[in-house]
Amino acid sequence: MxxxxxxxxxxxxxxxxxxxxxxxxxxxxxxxxxxxxxxxxxxxxGSPGYAGSPTENVPEANPNNAAMVDARREFFGADSLPSRYVTIADGFARNGQFEDSANMLLNAISQDPSDVEAWVGLGNALVEHADGSLTPAALYAYSQAEQLAPQSPASAYFLGIGLLRSGRPEEARRIWAQLIENAPTDAEWVEPMTLRLERLDAMLTQMGGQQPAASGQ
CATH class of the missing domain: 1.10.12 (Lyase 2-enoyl-coa Hydratase; Chain  A, domain 2)
Structure with missing residues (x-):
């Protein structure tokens, strides 16, 4: 027909x-x-049996994408609302459009270079856009967030996640252990962070790695 x-x-x-x-x-x-x-x-x-418009590889929403956004938000709390650029970037990230998310976060940083959450989100978007590889650009974004807010664990935590995804679990463990060791005694995030470190230690043990006892545990 x-x-x-x-x-x-x-x-x-x-x-x-x-x-x-x-x-x-x-x-x-x-x-x-x-x-x-x-x-x-x-x-x-010709190909008369094919649709008239070409199909494209459209990124799909993934529960892991939303979980990453929600995890980052937890470090900043409900009282610290993200900028409109970060909010739009999160929408792109939830749908797997990490390049668009990174571009929007660059707009946020251009408007406010001291936006720590935008820097952390940029690092996350760049890692995801690179299929889990910790690129130099992502490292720079995390380092900027660390310099702006050394008391916040967000940049170190997600840097550790990037290291894990890049196949460098020992480096991730060292960063997390140092983060816990230098944390204020009353920091609410120390306990959940310690649990994450313990799970990482268990994983390394299964891999055959010999790790020293974690400081502060």
Whole structure:
């Protein structure tokens, strides 16, 4: 059935040329041959059975994407609302559009270079865009967040996640252990961070790694 519109169009073109445009009868055979030649070429190279518009690899929403955004938000709390750029970037991140998310976070940083959450979010978006690789750009974003808010565990935590995803668990463990060791005694995040470190130690033990006892545990 997909060939019928093509044939009908060719016939319509012939009728218009012959009667509406008053093509001389001596040229009918030549014009008809041209149409047949065009149909033959379409038969050889065309794809009438395919959809008219090409499909694209559209990023899909993933529960892990939303979990990453929610985990970052927990470090900043409900009292510290993100900027509108960060909010839009989070929407892109939840849908797996990490390049768009990173670009939006760059807008946030351009407007406010001291936006710690934007720097952390940028590091996360760059890691995800690189399929879990801790790129130099992501490292720079985390380092900027660390310099702006050395008392916040967010940058060190997500840097550790990036190291884990890049196959460098020992480095991740060292960063997390140092983070706990230098933490204020009354910091609320110390306990959950310690639990994460313990799970990492268990994983390293299963991998056969020999790790020293964690400081502060």
């Amino acid at each position: 997909s060939w019928l519109p093509v044939i009908a169009l060719a016939m319509a073109a012939f009728v218009v040329a012959a009667f509406a445009l008053r093509l001389p009868k001596s040229g009918w055979a030549l014009f008809g041959a041209a149409l047949l030649f065009g149909l033959a070429g379409y038969a050889m190279h």
